[in-house]
Amino acid sequence: MAHSQGKRRRLVADIVRHGRLQNPPFRLRSGQLLAALMTASALMLAAPGAALASNSTHKAGSAKAAGGSTKAKAASSSRTTARGATSRSSSAKGKKGVAAAEARTASATTTRPARRSASASSIQEASNAEARLIAVYEMFGRGQARPALAKARDLVRDYPNFQLAQLVYGDLLAAQVPPSNALPDTASIAKMRGNPAMAELHEESKRRLQALRERPPANTVPSQFLTLSTRSRYAIAVDASRSRLYLFENSDKGLKLTADYYISVGKSGTDKVTEGDARTPLGVYYITSSLDPKSLKDFYGAGALPINYPNPYDVRRGKTGGGIWLHGTPPQQFARAPLASDGCVVMANPDLKQLLRKVQIGATPVVTARSLQWISQPQAEKETQSITSAINGWKDARANGNEAQLKKFYLPDFQRSSKKSTEGISAVDEEVKYAQGKRVQFKDVSYLHWRDGDDTMIVTFGEVFEGEKSGRSRRQYWLRQGTDWKLFHEEILG
Amino acid sequence: MPKSPRPRARFSFSPTVRALFLAAATCGAALPALAAIEHEEVDKLMQAGKLDEALTKADAFLKDKPRDPQMRFLKGVIQLDTGKRNEAIAAFTQLTLDAPELPEPYNNLAVIYASQNQFDKARSALESAIRTNPSYATAQENLGDVYARLASQAYSKALQLDQNNTAVQPKLAVIRTLFTPTPPGAKPTALVASAAPVPAAKAPAPAPAPAAPPPPVKVAAAPAPVAAAPKAPEAKAPEAAPAPAPAPAPAANTASNAEVESAVRAWASAWASQDMDRYLAAYGPDFTPTGGQSRKSWEEDRRARIVGKSSISVNIENLAIKVDGQNATAKFRQIYRADNLNVSSRKTLDLQRSGNQWHIRKESVGG
Numbered sequence: 001m002a003h004s005q006g007k008r009r010r011l012v013a014d015i016v017r018h019g020r021l022q023n024p025p026f027r028l029r030s031g032q033l034l035a036a037l038m039t040a041s042a043l044m045l046a047a048p049g050a051a052l053a054s055n056s057t058h059k060a061g062s063a064k065a066a067g068g069s070t071k072a073k074a075a076s077s078s079r080t081t082a083r084g085a086t087s088r089s090s091s092a093k094g095k096k097g098v099a100a101a102e103a104r105t106a107s108a109t110t111t112r113p114a115r116r117s118a119s120a121s122s123i124q125e126a127s128n129a130e131a132r133l134i135a136v137y138e139m140f141g142r143g144q145a146r147p148a149l150a151k152a153r154d155l156v157r158d159y160p161n162f163q164l165a166q167l168v169y170g171d172l173l174a175a176q177v178p179p180s181n182a183l184p185d186t187a188s189i190a191k192m193r194g195n196p197a198m199a200e201l202h203e204e205s206k207r208r209l210q211a212l213r214e215r216p217p218a219n220t221v222p223s224q225f226l227t228l229s230t231r232s233r234y235a236i237a238v239d240a241s242r243s244r245l246y247l248f249e250n251s252d253k254g255l256k257l258t259a260d261y262y263i264s265v266g267k268s269g270t271d272k273v274t275e276g277d278a279r280t281p282l283g284v285y286y287i288t289s290s291l292d293p294k295s296l297k298d299f300y301g302a303g304a305l306p307i308n309y310p311n312p313y314d315v316r317r318g319k320t321g322g323g324i325w326l327h328g329t330p331p332q333q334f335a336r337a338p339l340a341s342d343g344c345v346v347m348a349n350p351d352l353k354q355l356l357r358k359v360q361i362g363a364t365p366v367v368t369a370r371s372l373q374w375i376s377q378p379q380a381e382k383e384t385q386s387i388t389s390a391i392n393g394w395k396d397a398r399a400n401g402n403e404a405q406l407k408k409f410y411l412p413d414f415q416r417s418s419k420k421s422t423e424g425i426s427a428v429d430e431e432v433k434y435a436q437g438k439r440v441q442f443k444d445v446s447y448l449h450w451r452d453g454d455d456t457m458i459v460t461f462g463e464v465f466e467g468e469k470s471g472r473s474r475r476q477y478w479l480r481q482g483t484d485w486k487l488f489h490e491e492i493l494g
Numbered sequence: 495m496p497k498s499p500r501p502r503a504r505f506s507f508s509p510t511v512r513a514l515f516l517a518a519a520t521c522g523a524a525l526p527a528l529a530a531i532e533h534e535e536v537d538k539l540m541q542a543g544k545l546d547e548a549l550t551k552a553d554a555f556l557k558d559k560p561r562d563p564q565m566r567f568l569k570g571v572i573q574l575d576t577g578k579r580n581e582a583i584a585a586f587t588q589l590t591l592d593a594p595e596l597p598e599p600y601n602n603l604a605v606i607y608a609s610q611n612q613f614d615k616a617r618s619a620l621e622s623a624i625r626t627n628p629s630y631a632t633a634q635e636n637l638g639d640v641y642a643r644l645a646s647q648a649y650s651k652a653l654q655l656d657q658n659n660t661a662v663q664p665k666l667a668v669i670r671t672l673f674t675p676t677p678p679g680a681k682p683t684a685l686v687a688s689a690a691p692v693p694a695a696k697a698p699a700p701a702p703a704p705a706a707p708p709p710p711v712k713v714a715a716a717p718a719p720v721a722a723a724p725k726a727p728e729a730k731a732p733e734a735a736p737a738p739a740p741a742p743a744p745a746a747n748t749a750s751n752a753e754v755e756s757a758v759r760a761w762a763s764a765w766a767s768q769d770m771d772r773y774l775a776a777y778g779p780d781f782t783p784t785g786g787q788s789r790k791s792w793e794e795d796r797r798a799r800i801v802g803k804s805s806i807s808v809n810i811e812n813l814a815i816k817v818d819g820q821n822a823t824a825k826f827r828q829i830y831r832a833d834n835l836n837v838s839s840r841k842t843l844d845l846q847r848s849g850n851q852w853h854i855r856k857e858s859v860g861g
Contacts, residue, residue: 041679153614155820156648163652178638183664185642192649201652332654 116362129159129334129348130208130262136168137209140182162334164208167201200337204243207338208262211242220374221255223451224284224367226384228255229460232365234358236287236326238263238345240270240280241371243338245326245347247355254377255310261351264336266343270370272309275321278394280343280368281309284450284458287364290356301328302349303356307366312415312477312489313456326366328352362493365448384447387478388456390485395442398435403428411479411488427490439466444473455480460493534620536568537671543575563593567672570602574668579606590622595837597623598669601633605666608640613647616666618642627859628784632667637841639664750817758815758824761843762808768800778846778853806832820847821855 043132128165132155139148152169159165174189192198222237228250235248235255245263248255265280266272272281285307304327310319321343328349329336335348345368347355355381375383390409397405406428416427445461457478464471498831499543532555539548543574553567556562583606589599600623607616617640623633643664650656758778783792800806813826821844828841844856 156651160651163654166648167652170652173641173645173648176638176641179635181635181638182641183639183642185639185646185664188646189642189649191648192653192655195653197653494757 007361018027019084022359055132078292127160129165129350130212131157133162133165133168134212136165136172140172144174145172149176149248159334161332164201164204164335167198167205173455197337200340203338204262207243211239211244211260211262214242216246216257216372216374220376222246222367222369223373223380223383224369224449225255225365226387226447226449227445228365228378228448229446230446232363232446233360235365236355236359237367237369237372237383238265238280239369240265240282242342245345245351245355246372247358260352261355264338264340264346265368266341267339269339270368272321272324272343273319276342277321278342280315280341280345281319281321282307282368282370282452283311284448285309285311285324285366285368287326287359287361287366289361291358291397293328296327299330300325301330302352303328305355305359311458312491313450313454313479316413316488326352328357365446367448367450382461383449386480386483387447387485390478391442391459391461394487395440398431399437399439401432401435401437403432406431409485409487411481411486414488414490416490417492435465440464440471441466457485533564533568533671534681536565536572540568540572540575540670545572549576559610561592563589564598564672567596567599570599571668571670574602574606579610582606590619592620595626596672597626597633598672599629599667600626601636601667602824603628604633604636604640605668606667608636608643608664613640613644617644630859632669636666661714750822750847751815753847753850754815754817754822754852755813757845757854758810758813758826758843761854762810762828763799766801766808768806770797770801773800776854777857778848778855780846781853781855781857784858803832806830821845822847822852 003192077283131153132167134154136155137147139145139151149169149172152165153173155163156169170189175185183452224237225248226237230250230252232250234426235250236247237246238244239246243263243265244260246260247258249258250256266278268278270280272279287305289306291300291304291306293300295374296304304325306323306325309322309324324343324345326345326347329346336346340346394406394409397409410427414427441464442461443464445459448460450456450458457480458475459478460473460475462471462473473493475491475493476487478485480486496785503746530794532551536548536552536555539545549569552565552572555565556569559565566585566589570582570589571580573585573692583603586603586606588597589596590603593599600619604616604619605620607613617637620633620637624630624637627633639766741834761773761776761858764770764776774796781789783789787795807830809829811829812825813824815825824845826841827838829838831837839859842856842858843854844858845852846855847853
C-alpha cells in the first residue's frame with residue numbers, strides 16, 4: 001500500500017511537470033520549485049485518487065480496445081467495486097465526464113480488482129463545496145493547472161471563508177508566478193507557508209481526500225447499527241479518524257448511506273473522560289433536542305443538536321462533562337480544522353442545515369467512533385442473536401412472574417431513569433406487578449451495539465400488552481458479563 | 495528580477511518606430527506621417543513630464559481624428575499619470591472595445607485596477623492582454639505580480655490573517671506607448687476612411703481579434719540584429735536600410751536558407767489568403783502553442799481569428815534566417831494588416847526540417 005502510494009505520487013509529479021511544460025512563459029524552474037512543491041504537498045500529498053484517475057486515463061484506451069468499456073457498462077457490480085478509487089470523478093464531474101469516468105472505472109477494475117476499500121457509494125453532491133474542491137484537485141492532478149485555477153477562483157468566490165479552498169487557490173496562483181518575480185508578496189507567501197496553521201489545513205485536506213477515497217464497502221453499515229427500527233428514519237455515524245459524518249436513511253429495506261460530510265472533533269481528539277478535556281466522547285447516543293440558532297451565539301452557526309452525553313453507560317463509568325453538540329461554524333469560518341472543538345462535532349453550516357431537516361429528536365441515533373467498522377447485514381443479524389435471546393428470556397420471566405428468574409437479568413446497581421432502585425429488587429417487583437402475567441408484544445425494536453473495554457447494547461422498543469392498543473416505549477442498557485447480558489439501566493420514554 | 499530597467503527598455507524601441515514613421519514620411523504618405531509626428535511630440539512631452547501640454551496637444555489632435563487609437567492611448571496614459579484614474583479607465587476600456595487585439599490598453603487597465611486593490615479585475619485584464627499576445631512580456635510580468643498578490647491574499651484568507659499587514663502595493667509596469675504605428679504608409683486613406691464612419695468601424699472591433707500577435711515588447715533581451723529601418727510595405731520605399739542588418743547566417747547553408755525562406759513566405763501567404771489548410775500545415779506535429787493552449791483549441795482560435803476578415807495582408811521584412819542542421823530560426827518583422835487593424839511586430843519562427851519540408855515548431859513574438 002505504502003509502496004503503491006509512493007508510485008502514484010510520483011505519477012502525479014510527472015503529470016504536474018508535464019502540465020507545466022505547456023505554459024512556456026511560466027515554465028517551472030528551480031527557483032519556483034518551492035512553490036510547486038508546496039502546491040504538491042497541499043494538493044497531492046494525499047491525492048492518489050486524482051493521480052489514479054489521470055493515470056488510468058491512459059489505460060482506458062487499451063481497456064476500451066479490449067472491450068473493457070462494455071464490461072464497465074454491463075457489470076455494475078464491478079463498477080461499484082472500483083468506485084472507491086474513482087468515486088469523486090464520477091460525481092464531482094458533470095455530464096460530459098461520465099464517459100471518461102466510466103472508462104476509467106473499467107480500467108481501474110482491471111488494474112486494481114482487489115482494492116480493499118471497495119465502495120458502495122460515491123460522494124454525494126450534498127456537500128457541494130467539497131465536491132468542487134475535489135474537482136479542483138483532480139484537474140490539477142491531470143495537469144490542467146489553468147482550468148483548476150479558474151474553478152478554485154469560483155469556489156472561493158462562492159465560499160470565501162472556506163480556508164482550505166483559499167489555500168488551494170493560493171497554491172495554484174503561486175505556481176503561476178514566474179520565478180523571476182521577486183516581490184514582497186513572494187516573501188510574505190513564504191512566511192505564511194511556515195505558519196503552523198497551514199499544517200492544520202493540510203491535515204484537513206488529507207482527511208477529506210482519505211474519506212473520499214476510502215468509501216464504505218457496498219451493503220454494509222457501521223457495526224454499531226445492528227438493528228434499527230423504522231421509527232428512526234435517519235441515523236448518524238461519525239468517524240473521527242476520517243473527520244467524517246455519515247448520514248443514513250432508514251427504511252424497511254434497511255439503512256442506506258445518503259450523504260457524508262467533513263466534520264471537526266475535539267482539540268484533544270476523542271474519548272472524552274472528564275469535563276473540560278476538550279475531547280469528543282465515543283459511544284452511541286441520541287439527539288436530544290434541536291436548539292434554535294436565534295438563541296445561539298454566532299459561534300455555533302446554523303444550529304445545534306445536543307446528544308445525550310454522558311449516557312447511562314458513560315455515567316456508570318464515571319465520565320463527566322456535557323453539552324456535547326453537533327453544531328455549525330461561526331460566520332468567519334466555512335469549516336474548522338479536524339481537531340478544533342471543545343468536544344463537539346462541528347460541521348459546515350450548509351451541511352448542518354441538511355442534517356437539521358432530517359434528524360428526529362430522541363429517535364436519531366448518533367454513533368461517534370474513533371474509526372468506524374463496517375459490517376454486512378448477515379453479520380449484523382448474527383451479532384444480534386445473543387441479545388435477542390436475552391431480551392426474550394427477560395420478557396418470558398416477567399410474563400411468568402418468575403422473580404428469581406427475572407432478577408438474573410439485572411445488575412445489582414441497576415437504575416431506572418434517574419431514580420435509584422434499591423438492590424434492583426424494586427425494579428423486579430415493579431415489572432412483575434406491571435406485567436400481571438399478560439402476554440406482551442415488542443415492536444419497533446432497535447439494537448445499537450457499543451464495544452470498547454466492555455460489550456454494551458442499547459435496546460429500544462415499544463411494548464403492547466394483549467388487549468391494549470399502545471404501551472410504553474423503553475430504552476434499556478445492557479452489559480455483557482461473560483456470556484450473559486445484564487441490564488444496568490432503563491429509561492421509560494413514554 | 496529587477497523591474498526598473500523594463501520601462502526604459504520599452505522606450506528603447508522607439509527609434510524603430512521613429513524609423514518607421516520616417517520611412518513612411520519619405521515615401522510621401524504625408525498624412526499619417528504627420529500623425530506619427532504628433533504622436534511622437536506628445537510622447538516626448540510626456541517623457542519630459544509636461545503632462546498638461548501633452549494633454550492639450552493630444553486633445554487638439556483627437557478633435558480631428560477622434561478614433562485614432564495611438565493618440566487615445568497616449569491620452570489615457572496622461573490621465574493615468576495625472577491621477578485621473580476613472581477617466582483613464584474609461585479611455586483604456588473603450589480602446590479594448592474598439593481594438594481588442596491590442597494588449598497595451600488591457601495592461602494599463604490592469605495597472606489601474608491593481609492600484610485600486612482590485613486584483614481580480616487586474617488579473618482578468620492581464621489575461622486578456624496575454625490572450626491577445628501570448629508572449630507579451632510586460633503583461634506577463636505584471637500578471638506574475640498580480641498572481642503573487644492574489645496568492646498572498648488567498649493565503650492570508652486561508653490563515654485568516656489580517657490582510658492589511660501585507661499591503662505594500664505591487665508596482666505594476668505601465669505601458670506608455672503603443673508600438674502600433676498608426677497607418678505607416680500603406681493604405682492611409684483607406685484607414686482614415688474606415689475610421690470615419692464610426693458605427694461601421696465599431697462593428698468589427700469586438701469580433702474575435704485577429705491574432706496577429708502584435709506589438710513586440712521584449713527588447714532588452716532581443717539579440718541586436720534586426721533594428722533596421724523597415725520599409726512601409728506597399729509604399730515602395732527605397733530598400734536602403736540605414737543600418738543594414740548584420741548578415742545573420744553563415745553563407746554555408748544557402749540552399750537551406752532558401753528552403754526556410756520559402757517556407758516562411760508560404761506560411762505568410764497562406765495566412766494572408768486565409769487558406770487555413772495550408773496555414774495550419776505550415777506548423778509541424780510537435781508545434782506547441784504558447785500560453786498552454788492545446789493544439790486543437792489553438793487551431794480553432796486561429797481559424798476564428800483568420801477566416802472571415804475582409805482582407806488580410808502579412809508582409810515580411812528584414813528576414814534573417816539561421817540554419818543549424820535540421821533546425822532553423824527565422825526572425826523578421828511582420829507587418830500585419832486586417833480590416834481596421836495594422837500591426838507591425840517582430841516575430842521569430844523556429845522551424846524544423848522533416849524530409850524536404852520545413853515546419854514551424856515554435857512561434858514567438860519579439861526576439
